[in-house]
Amino acid sequence: MTMTTYRSEAPPARDGFGQLLRAEWTKFRTVRGWVIGLVAAALVIVLIGLFGAAASNFSCAGPEGRSCAASTPPVGPDGEPVNDRFYLAHQSLSGDGSITARLTSLTTVSSSDNQKTEPEPWTKAGIIIKESTTPGSAYAALAVTGGHGVRMQHNYTGDIAGTVSTKPSWLRLTRSGDTITGHESTDGTDWHLVGTVSLPGLPSTVRAGLFAASPHHEVITESFVSTSATSYPTLATAEFDRIDLQGTWPDTGWTGDSIGDRAGGGPGGGAEPPVGFDETGDGVTVSGAGNIAPIVAGRGGLGKTIESSLVGAFAGLIAVIVVAATFMTSEYRRGLIRTSLAASPRRGRVLAAKAVVIGAVTFVTGLAAAVIAVPLVGAVERDKGHFMFPVPTATEVRVVVGTAALLAVAAVFSLAVGTVLRRSAGAVTVVIVAIVLPYILAIASVLPSGPSDWLLRVTPAAAFAVQQSVPEYAQVTASYAPADGYFPLTPLAGFAVLCGYTALALGVATFVLRRRDA
Amino acid sequence: MEATIEVTGLRKRFGPTVALDGMTFTVTPGKVTGFVGPNGAGKSTTMRAILGLDSVDAGHALVGGRPYRTLRHPLRQVGSLLDAGALQPARTGRNHLLWLAHSQGLGARRVDEVVGQVGLASAIRRRAGSYSLGMRQRLGIAAALLGDPPVLVLDEPVNGMDPEGIRWMRGFLRSLAAEGRAVLVSSHLMSELQDTADHVVIVGRGKVIADVSVADLIESASGDRITLLTTARTQAMTVLAHAGATVAVTGADTLTVSGLSGERVVAVLGENAVPFSEVSAHRASLEEAYMELTRDAVEFHAAVAEEAAR
Ligand SMILES: Nc1ncnc2c1ncn2[C@@H]1O[C@H](COP(=O)(O)OP(=O)(O)OP(=O)(O)O)[C@@H](O)[C@H]1O
Ligand SMILES: [Mg+2]
Numbered sequence: 001m002t003m004t005t006y007r008s009e010a011p012p013a014r015d016g017f018g019q020l021l022r023a024e025w026t027k028f029r030t031v032r033g034w035v036i037g038l039v040a041a042a043l044v045i046v047l048i049g050l051f052g053a054a055a056s057n058f059s060c061a062g063p064e065g066r067s068c069a070a071s072t073p074p075v076g077p078d079g080e081p082v083n084d085r086f087y088l089a090h091q092s093l094s095g096d097g098s099i100t101a102r103l104t105s106l107t108t109v110s111s112s113d114n115q116k117t118e119p120e121p122w123t124k125a126g127i128i129i130k131e132s133t134t135p136g137s138a139y140a141a142l143a144v145t146g147g148h149g150v151r152m153q154h155n156y157t158g159d160i161a162g163t164v165s166t167k168p169s170w171l172r173l174t175r176s177g178d179t180i181t182g183h184e185s186t187d188g189t190d191w192h193l194v195g196t197v198s199l200p201g202l203p204s205t206v207r208a209g210l211f212a213a214s215p216h217h218e219v220i221t222e223s224f225v226s227t228s229a230t231s232y233p234t235l236a237t238a239e240f241d242r243i244d245l246q247g248t249w250p251d252t253g254w255t256g257d258s259i260g261d262r263a264g265g266g267p268g269g270g271a272e273p274p275v276g277f278d279e280t281g282d283g284v285t286v287s288g289a290g291n292i293a294p295i296v297a298g299r300g301g302l303g304k305t306i307e308s309s310l311v312g313a314f315a316g317l318i319a320v321i322v323v324a325a326t327f328m329t330s331e332y333r334r335g336l337i338r339t340s341l342a343a344s345p346r347r348g349r350v351l352a353a354k355a356v357v358i359g360a361v362t363f364v365t366g367l368a369a370a371v372i373a374v375p376l377v378g379a380v381e382r383d384k385g386h387f388m389f390p391v392p393t394a395t396e397v398r399v400v401v402g403t404a405a406l407l408a409v410a411a412v413f414s415l416a417v418g419t420v421l422r423r424s425a426g427a428v429t430v431v432i433v434a435i436v437l438p439y440i441l442a443i444a445s446v447l448p449s450g451p452s453d454w455l456l457r458v459t460p461a462a463a464f465a466v467q468q469s470v471p472e473y474a475q476v477t478a479s480y481a482p483a484d485g486y487f488p489l490t491p492l493a494g495f496a497v498l499c500g501y502t503a504l505a506l507g508v509a510t511f512v513l514r515r516r517d518a
Numbered sequence: 519m520e521a522t523i524e525v526t527g528l529r530k531r532f533g534p535t536v537a538l539d540g541m542t543f544t545v546t547p548g549k550v551t552g553f554v555g556p557n558g559a560g561k562s563t564t565m566r567a568i569l570g571l572d573s574v575d576a577g578h579a580l581v582g583g584r585p586y587r588t589l590r591h592p593l594r595q596v597g598s599l600l601d602a603g604a605l606q607p608a609r610t611g612r613n614h615l616l617w618l619a620h621s622q623g624l625g626a627r628r629v630d631e632v633v634g635q636v637g638l639a640s641a642i643r644r645r646a647g648s649y650s651l652g653m654r655q656r657l658g659i660a661a662a663l664l665g666d667p668p669v670l671v672l673d674e675p676v677n678g679m680d681p682e683g684i685r686w687m688r689g690f691l692r693s694l695a696a697e698g699r700a701v702l703v704s705s706h707l708m709s710e711l712q713d714t715a716d717h718v719v720i721v722g723r724g725k726v727i728a729d730v731s732v733a734d735l736i737e738s739a740s741g742d743r744i745t746l747l748t749t750a751r752t753q754a755m756t757v758l759a760h761a762g763a764t765v766a767v768t769g770a771d772t773l774t775v776s777g778l779s780g781e782r783v784v785a786v787l788g789e790n791a792v793p794f795s796e797v798s799a800h801r802a803s804l805e806e807a808y809m810e811l812t813r814d815a816v817e818f819h820a821a822v823a824e825e826a827a828r
Binding site for chain 2: 006007016019020022023024026027030031032033330334335336338339340341342343344345346517518
């Protein structure tokens with residue numbers, strides 16, 4: 001008997017990666033636990049953000065029991081919250097002109113004991129051209145600093161280094177339309193250009209004069225699990241002479257103003273340093289406290305960054321890690337991997353399809369959570385009286401999309417580890433220890449900033465840098481620690497660290513999946 | 519594609535255990551080929567090697583002339599059922615078939631067709647975790663049939679089925695073979711394959727002991743023995759032994775006689791006036807034939823082991 005071989009009537013189909021993706025997507029969506037797990041991840045991100053905002057409370061007592069809550073700081077020309085508190089001896093300048101002065105000495109006393117102290121690195125005194133005496137108004141200043149030589153600064157964030165660091169220092173600011181040019185000199189004859197800045201929309205009549213400011217002295221003591229800070233005001237006194245005013249200066253003499261001082265003295269109460277100015281012969285002495293600089297986000301501040309709406313990301317991440325690991329380990333649990341690999345014997349492609357599916361669904365979940373959390377939590381925080389650090393739209397998009405991408409890549413990492421270990425408990429533990437634990441240790445002030453920085457460089461948790469929305473300012477002394485929201489790596493570099501770990505894990509997973517008996 | 523499975527010289531060890539020791543056989547289309555051997559004989563390992571799941575130390579397995587791993591839509595060429603319990607319990611039976619169908623470029627219509635074929639339509643939208651073992655076997659058969667493949671590889675598909683299910687499975691496998699498919703079915707019980715297999719590959723300790731058609735196997739096991747039904751058992755035994763036959767008692771009224779032809783038995787009994795009701799050629803059961811063969815294999819292995827120990 002001859003037997004005819006069986007021929008299937010099914011139409012031939014193309015063999016494509018798309019079919020594999022579709023199969024893995026069908027696998028994912030047909031296990032309710034996984035879908036619920038991802039929805040829970042999104043919910044937990046939004047809810048922790050909301051809870052954090054709702055529970056946050058600050059109380060701040062001003063002098064004579066006045067509350068300083070709901071006091072929003074002045075805002076600079078670019079919309080950022082700024083410190084603008086200093087002492088100014090000023091005259092009005094109409095149209096173009098220049099001011100030249102020689103700074104002969106800069107000294108500082110501490111308000112705690114009225115003893116002379118080393119100037120703060122960013123104690124500064126010099127000459128300034130400012131739109132008005134209103135805090136937050138546009139300005140350009142040329143100053144001698146306590147520790148950084150001559151600097152030309154403008155509009156709070158601009159900072160250009162000069163070359164002179166000896167005293168006496170000659171300083172000159174020249175206005176021409178919207179452009180201010182700064183020159184420095186050691187002898188008054190040989191002038192050197194420091195910088196040229198533009199103050200768009202500067203009115204024709206401005207205030208110009210001599211100023212002094214000195215920030216609080218802050219000592220931050222860090223130890224395991226605790227951080228303590230002590231802080232006291234300092235007062236800078238600067239002596240100027242050889243003052244030369246060119247152009248139209250209609251006033252007959254100097255007017256002194258403590259810029260940015262709330263009536264009755266600033267916050268902190270008690271012993272505010274005696275600010276003011278004095279005319280002596282051809283010289284002027286100015287004493288001032290405070291700072292002209294952007295406000296820096298941090299632990300103690302009243303300002304909120306947009307990433308503070310996404311503090312729940314780590315909790316959502318835990319749910320994502322569990323779902324992604326189980327997406328793979330469940331195949332091993334009951335031998336389903338054999339069915340999968342019999343259906344598609346090219347094993348690398350099976351892993352790739354799984355990675356694409358878990359990455360994509362996690363990305364969409366994370367994006368939805370972030371897009372909801374940022375405006376919602378922000379609204380609650382504003383309602384509570386916090387002010388928000390404004391960020392450019394591009395930065396906001398980077399924080400939101402970056403958080404979703406962080407979750408997605410971490411899911412792929414978890415999937416790869418699950419492939420290697422084949423047990424969900426082991427895989428989940430490894431990935432949480434690799435990503436979530438370092439992040440919590442660094443962010444929750446458990447570790448001092450040194451080890452925290454190190455953790456956020458070498459572990460996959462470095463990727464949380466994608467959430468940092470505010471820049472570090474070289475001209476502001478502050479604790480730029482992870483606990484304050486500052487990461488040691490740039491967003492891109494931090495994200496690349498996670499991607500590197502994930503690529504490595506995927507490589508090992510592909511290797512073992514190909515080599516092992518299923 | 520040629521509907522064949524060719525297994526050539528497969529060797530595989532798991533640590534110190536030799537699982538496959540030169541396994542060689544061919545499965546041809548249009549037949550149910552039984553793959554029989556005691557526990558641990560290497561049946562499942564061979565099947566995993568055929569499906570490209572386990573790597574082997576030596577030898578190769580080809581399906582339609584090609585290694586399984588090179589097949590583009592493998593389920594359209596080879597349907598397989600290794601372990602009916604390999605299911606995600608939270609997923610419904612239908613969704614299990616659906617993702618498999620999607621992986622082969624097939625749609626939901628094909629899923630509904632195979633569900634109808636195995637008679638699982640009423641339970642298919644339930645979680646697979648709630649299925650009985652028999653239902654899982656049916657779901658596994660449905661999965662194997664998804665791609666309408668010319669080759670089927672089934673590892674103990676009737677394990678855990680009730681008699682009604684076993685009868686259904688036998689008929690179903692026979693009809694699949696009748697369509698021209700090559701069907702390889704393993705079992706550790708020869709009796710399970712009675713009335714199902716056309717051909718058997720009998721294995722023990724990782725190698726083939728016998729590779730024969732069921733008809734030949736039974737004939738050779740039956741030998742030239744005669745079954746005799748008589749009420750005068752003692753008398754019959756005496757006269758037949760005198761005539762040079764070897765006689766064994768196999769029942770109350772039944773004797774098995776060897777060494778004499780049927781005609782001589784009838785003649786001897788007639789000469790001595792011993793009453794009898796029936797003389798017939800002895801026909802061995804598949805189980806008997808199998809026991810005979812594996813007994814030889816065990817003895818052979820024992821001898822080899824003794825030699826190796828020396
Ligand atoms: N993954 C494994 N690791 C170690 N040993 C294995 C593995 N798989 C099979 N073996 C061993 O290989 C040998 C053959 O096993 P296999 O499962 O192929 O036998 P089988 O014929 O299918 O038996 P059964 O009738 O019990 O299903 C056995 O000794 C078994 O213990
Ligand atoms: Mg087996």
